[in-house]
Amino acid sequence: MTTDANAPWLIVGLGNPGPGYAANRHNVGFMVADLLAERIGGSFKRAQKAQAQVIEGRIGAPGPSNRRVVLAKPGSYMNLSGGPVVGLRDFYKVPTANIVAIHDELDIDYGVLRLKLGGGDNGHNGLKSMTKSMGPDYHRVRFGIGRPPGRMQVADFVLKDFSPAERKELGYFVDRAADAVEALVIEGLERAQSTYNS
16 A cells, blocks of 8 residues: 655554553553654644644654654543544544554563554454544554453453563663654555564
8 A cells, every 4th residue: 555655644642541541551552652752852732623632743864754744642532542533634634544553462472563554453442443433444553562461351451550570671662662653654564564573
């Protein structure tokens, strides 16, 4: 699938709003978005046309690889992410193929990344809402969080904070995920996959 080189990219970190969720496994998409915001050198502001926090900026070196991006964190709860994303897509006139969702992924070991275009939601409520609102043909940067231990329910696991052992490496993995998002937008999916789909 080709993308319009002049169209902006919409990079969406998925998570739940509010300080009570900030360090949850389910909010790793927000963590990566926050780091990308630091790199762009902006601060999130309330979007006028959608329930979301956004930053507009550019990534990549000056020249042909430079890309205009809208970085977003939906202001709705995870299971309603599709509405804010579609609002931003329409306002900024972003092709669906230029949308990237950054999210936690249960079926991948902790810290492992997988980049892909399209596919199912694998039970992830944020992806389920996005796909229901605009179809499945957007990019995903999947951040592995592993499966819950023992008999812990999935919902309890994703809404818990990362463990102390996990937090020791979390900064490194979030940094690598931000690198992967930048590579995807600047270099394209195949090259980014060859580097980051470890």
